[in-house]
Amino acid sequence: MSTASSSRLFLPVLAVLVLDLAGASAAAAQAMPDTENGRYALSSTSDGVLRLDTRTGAISTCSNSGAGWACYAVPDERAALEAEIGRLQADNEKLRKDLASRGPAVAGKTEEPMPKSDSLKKSEPKIVEGDRKIEIPLPSDRDMERMMSFLERAWKRLIEMANRVQKDVNGRI
Structure with a gap:
């Protein structure tokens, strides 16, 4: 050549x-993304890079897609929680001021809680001392509604069973 x-x-x-x-x-x-003269600290992960902004403390996840590197900020849960705590404290203060502006408390009000009573708890039969008879308390309207609802459901199921048995005997099933 x-x-x-x-x-x-x-x-x-x-x-x-x-x-x-x-x-x-x-x-x-x-x-790799630019570290901008030491501002960012980078740490490799399985799907890209974690980037810590040493000035602000913000953390981002960076990955290399077909178009180049893209970084997305990692949500800061601590900041969100602190913001919610601040909002709740402001609401609490506002409600305290509103309550204080309403005037003095109702006279005769006690700080003791009311005794709790269980509406579903059955009361004991009472014995009348003079006649020595036992008084049995009647069921409440709520108890009656629950009983009627139960009986209606049981009756519907019984009718449905009878219809199925009738169809089975006639050979339609």
């Missing part, structure tokens, strides 16, 4: 090598 033909081959090969090196350096530049 002559030197002219070898130089013709060498120039395109050299151009391809230069372009490959330029592309490799550009790919290397895009391989």
Whole structure:
């Protein structure tokens, strides 16, 4: 081969090598996000990089998609909780002021809680001392509604069973 033909081959090969090196350096530049002169601390993860902003303390997850690196802020639960606590404290203060502006408390009010009574608890039969008779308390309206609801459901189920048995005997099932 002559030197002219070898130089013709060498120039395109050299151009391809230069372009490959330029592309490799550009790919290397895009391989990791810029740390901006030490502002960001980077830590590798399985799907990308965690980026800590050393000035603000914000954390972002960065990943390399087909279009390049993209970083998304990680939600700061502590900040959200502190904001909610602040809101609740402000609401509490507002309600205290509103309550204080309503005037003095009702006279005769006690700080003791009312005794709790269980509406479903059955009262004991009372014995009248003079006649020695036992008084049995009648069921409440709520108890009667519950009993009627139960009986209605039981009756419907009984009718449905009878209909199924009738169809089975007639051979329709």
